[in-house]
Amino acid sequence: MTAEKQYEILDGLPAYGPMYIPISSKGESFYSEGFVVRFYKQDGSTWVANFSKGWTNFSKVFGFTKQNLVVVFANGTCYVMTPESETPKLSFGVTINNVLQTENGSLICSDDTNITILDNETGELWRSDRISWDGIKDLQIKNNTVVGVSYDPTVDGEEWSEFSIDLKTKILKGGSFQDMLVNNPNLQADKNGVVSEKTKRPWWKIF
Numbered sequence: 001m002t003a004e005k006q007y008e009i010l011d012g013l014p015a016y017g018p019m020y021i022p023i024s025s026k027g028e029s030f031y032s033e034g035f036v037v038r039f040y041k042q043d044g045s046t047w048v049a050n051f052s053k054g055w056t057n058f059s060k061v062f063g064f065t066k067q068n069l070v071v072v073f074a075n076g077t078c079y080v081m082t083p084e085s086e087t088p089k090l091s092f093g094v095t096i097n098n099v100l101q102t103e104n105g106s107l108i109c110s111d112d113t114n115i116t117i118l119d120n121e122t123g124e125l126w127r128s129d130r131i132s133w134d135g136i137k138d139l140q141i142k143n144n145t146v147v148g149v150s151y152d153p154t155v156d157g158e159e160w161s162e163f164s165i166d167l168k169t170k171i172l173k174g175g176s177f178q179d180m181l182v183n184n185p186n187l188q189a190d191k192n193g194v195v196s197e198k199t200k201r202p203w204w205k206i207f
Helices: 176-183
Strands: 007-009 021-023 035-040 046-051 060-064 069-074 077-081 090-092 098-101 107-110 115-118 125-127 136-142 145-151 160-166 172-174 187-189 195-197
Touching: 007 060, 035 069, 046 069, 046 077, 060 098, 098 136, 107 136, 145 176, 160 176, 172 176
Parallel strands: 021 046
Antiparallel strands: 007 035, 035 046, 060 069, 069 077, 077 090, 098 107, 107 115, 115 125, 136 145, 145 160, 160 172, 187 195
């Protein structure tokens, strides 16, 4: 074992050794088997994390030796960990179903409606406005831009519409949900993507 080794994905909870540490997004204890990872601290000691799972089948681990961070995706939920600590630095999502990694190490995380970017250079977490009604696929990175298609149930025949996100400016273009807002100026969406009809601001006569 070397100091550079940060983690090891296990097939299940170990039958012997120290008790595993349950890790969930809300810090709640649980006792069922989740996504199990052994972490290696810089002093050579180890500990086992049992991650609470999200709602998809996507599980993967990305190691960042320089920052001493490990990003764990446990069936759709993301946990940003350091092997030295038994508490997540950050946790988000439950429905992540695809992750791409850019050349600089940033992670592009997709669920069925939004894109979330974990920037490896700044450490910032950015979430797009709602892109799709219910489905994103064919995700690629081209010329520092994320491109893909989003499901559109309102259009006959052409059910998938293109979208792009500039990784530098974070400008979103296209996407079935955004196209709907453009084509229906009387509608608006809140930060969670919930659609409602715009209401006119009331006016009061003061004098």
